[in-house]
Amino acid sequence: MPPPIQDIVEACRAVVPTPYYLIDEARLVLNLEKLAALRERTGVKSVLALKCFATWSVFDLMRPYLDGTTSSSPYEARLGAEKFGKEVHAYSVAFSQDDIRAVRPHATKIIFNSVEQLERFRCEVEGLPVGLRINPGVSHSHYDLADPARADSRLGASDPAAIAAAGDFVSGVMFHCNCENADVDSFQSILEHIAREFGSLLHRMQWVSLGGGISFTDDTYPFDRFCDTLAAFADRFGVQLYLEPGSAAVTGSGFLVTQVLDVVRNGADIAIVDASVEAHMLDCLVYRMTARVEQPVSGHHRYTVAGRSCLAGDVFGTYGFPRALRVGDLIPFADAADYTMVKKNWFNGVSMPAIVVRRLDGRIDRVKTFGYDDFVNSLS
Numbered sequence: 001m002p003p004p005i006q007d008i009v010e011a012c013r014a015v016v017p018t019p020y021y022l023i024d025e026a027r028l029v030l031n032l033e034k035l036a037a038l039r040e041r042t043g044v045k046s047v048l049a050l051k052c053f054a055t056w057s058v059f060d061l062m063r064p065y066l067d068g069t070t071s072s073s074p075y076e077a078r079l080g081a082e083k084f085g086k087e088v089h090a091y092s093v094a095f096s097q098d099d100i101r102a103v104r105p106h107a108t109k110i111i112f113n114s115v116e117q118l119e120r121f122r123c124e125v126e127g128l129p130v131g132l133r134i135n136p137g138v139s140h141s142h143y144d145l146a147d148p149a150r151a152d153s154r155l156g157a158s159d160p161a162a163i164a165a166a167g168d169f170v171s172g173v174m175f176h177c178n179c180e181n182a183d184v185d186s187f188q189s190i191l192e193h194i195a196r197e198f199g200s201l202l203h204r205m206q207w208v209s210l211g212g213g214i215s216f217t218d219d220t221y222p223f224d225r226f227c228d229t230l231a232a233f234a235d236r237f238g239v240q241l242y243l244e245p246g247s248a249a250v251t252g253s254g255f256l257v258t259q260v261l262d263v264v265r266n267g268a269d270i271a272i273v274d275a276s277v278e279a280h281m282l283d284c285l286v287y288r289m290t291a292r293v294e295q296p297v298s299g300h301h302r303y304t305v306a307g308r309s310c311l312a313g314d315v316f317g318t319y320g321f322p323r324a325l326r327v328g329d330l331i332p333f334a335d336a337a338d339y340t341m342v343k344k345n346w347f348n349g350v351s352m353p354a355i356v357v358r359r360l361d362g363r364i365d366r367v368k369t370f371g372y373d374d375f376v377n378s379l380s
Contacts, residue, residue, distance in 0.1 A: 002026035005294045009257050009330050012356065012364055018259040018330065019275040020354040020366075021341055025061055028253035028337075029360070031217040032065035035249065038216070038223075039067075042231040044241045047089050049212045050076040052246025052338045056083035057357055057367040062249070070209075070244045074102040081106035089209070089242075091133065091174070093154065100124055111174050111209070113155065115162045122169055131172040131209070132157055138193050140186045140213075141179035143287055148177050167201050176211025176244065184222050187214060188229055195233065202237040212244040217251060247338040254337025255294055256280055256353060260329045261308065268318070269303045271325045276307035277314050279347045283339045290317035294334040297322055305331060309348040346375050 002024055009022070035046045045067040056079065068087025069080030077090040090107035092099060094114075100121050103110065111131035112118040118132055135156030139149035148155045155176070157163050175194055181187055191210075195202070202208060216226050234241045258273035277284050277291065284291050293305070299322035307314035316333060344352060352370035359365055 004296060005255055005332050005334075006296065006330075008358055009255075009332050012257070013330065015364065016257075016354065016356055016366055018257055018353075019273075019280065019351065020257050020356045021336055022255045022257050022332070022356045022358065023055065023058055023250075023337060024253055024255075024358045025058060025360045026358070028058065028061065028250060031249055031251060031253065032062060034217045034223065035245065036065045038227060038230075038243075041227045042241070043234065044230050044243060045087075046243050046245050046249070047087055047209075048080075048084070048249055049244045049246035050080055051342065052212070053250045054079060054342050055337075055355060057355065057365075059084045061360070066249070067242075068108070074099050077103045077106045089131075089244075095121060104128070109172070109207075111172075113157075115157050115159070115166050118166055118169060129171045129207070130169065131174055131207070132163070132166055132170045133174045133176065134158075134163060134198065136175055136177055136190070136194050136197060138190050139177040139179070140181040140183065140190060143179070145287070146179045148179070163198075164201060167204050170205070172205050172207035172209065172239075173198075173201065174209040174211060176209070176213070178211060178213035180215060180247070181213055182215040182218055182221060184225055184229070187226070191229065191233055195236070199237070202239060205237070205239050207240040207242060208237070209242040209244060212246045212248065214243065214245075215248060215251075217245075217248045250337040251335070252337075254335070254340065256291075256333040256336040256340065257356075258331050258333065260325055260327055260331065262327065263303075263325055269301075269325075271303045271305050271329075271331070272308055273305060273316075273331055274308055274351070275353060276309040276311075276347065276350045277316055278307065278309050278311050279345050279350050280307075280353055281316070281333065281336060281340055282343045282345070284316065285313065292334045293317070293319050294332045295319075295321070299323065301325070307350075309350055311347075346378055349375055 047068045047070040070089035071077040090103040091111040109129045133156040135158045141147035258275040262272045298320040301321045304318045305316045355368040
């Protein structure tokens with residue numbers, strides 16, 4: 001088992017200044033091994049969702065376990081081709097003419113979001129496998145903001161007649177309709193709906209992507225049942241199945257390591273750290289979530305831990321610590337691999353966390369640092 005994060009960050013204290021994102025390869029491999037097991041047992045291929053995690057300094061480790069990457073923009077498609085290799089699934093909610101020209105040299109598949117985009121560009125991507133995203137009208141999401149099948153959704157084609165006609169011009173389809181779905185019953189229900197409503201189309205396809213958002217690498221997830229479900233679906237329709245894991249590939253492997261700069265009292269004890277929720281863990285604000293502190297035990301010393309930006313609501317959460325906090329204490333926040341580094345920003349000009357990787361051999365590798373020049377060059 002990997003060592004406790006507290007031991008790792010204390011070992012880093014003398015050589016890596018805070019704040020920094022820490023990726024632990026030993027923890028990352030635990031997820032990757034499940035992806036490999038899924039492929040071995042079912043034939044299902046996995047392509048890493050770069051919109052969630054694109055820290056290419058660990059791609060050498062990830063590459064043997066995955067079959068490629070999936071992108072949401074030309075830049076991501078190019079990154080996938082240049083830094084990961086293997087398959088590159090190029091998708092966008094809406095391609096421009098320039099986007100198509102930029103994506104085509106890198107893509108091994110191009111997936112259109114609408115029948116209209118397919119009709120407009122299919123001649124320009126002739127020779128490449130082409131797919132269409134379909135909105136099946138059902139989904140699993142805890143948040144309306146992230147629900148692909150929300151009312152009036154723009155994500156995927158929904159007109160049955162147009163979809164059926166488009167089937168003559170595509171070799172595959174994508175159904176991305178899950179978000180943080182840890183319920184295998186819900187996943188099976190969605191898959192049954194897809195089979196029932198689109199079965200005649202699926203029999204004409206060579207491949208089907210079921211997107212991402214499925215928490216199948218969690219320790220409590222019924223992995224055997226998940227494998228059986230996917231294998232049966234692929235066999236029923238004679239298709240190559242793809243998943244697009246993002247969080248599932250990296251969950252539990254990333255941390256944001258911060259240091260207490262000040263402790264103040266204003267109705268509550270407040271510890272201010274050298275990072276920012278707004279700038280460094282944005283999804284916590286977007287989805288109104290409390291960041292999770294990585295510590296072995298909690299305690300009776302209650303503190304609200306807040307960021308250093310001027311945003312009044314720049315608050316990670318309120319926690320119990322085993323002892324009173326002091327200036328200089330390190331606080332590592334968990335779940336900081338997915339949707340963190342890809343969303344970091346320069347709000348307030350707050351120092352950007354470095355990116356640090358703990359390699360499998362225990363070596364600490366500071367792979368990226370950011371400074372004033374990066375801040376200035378991001379502006380005009």
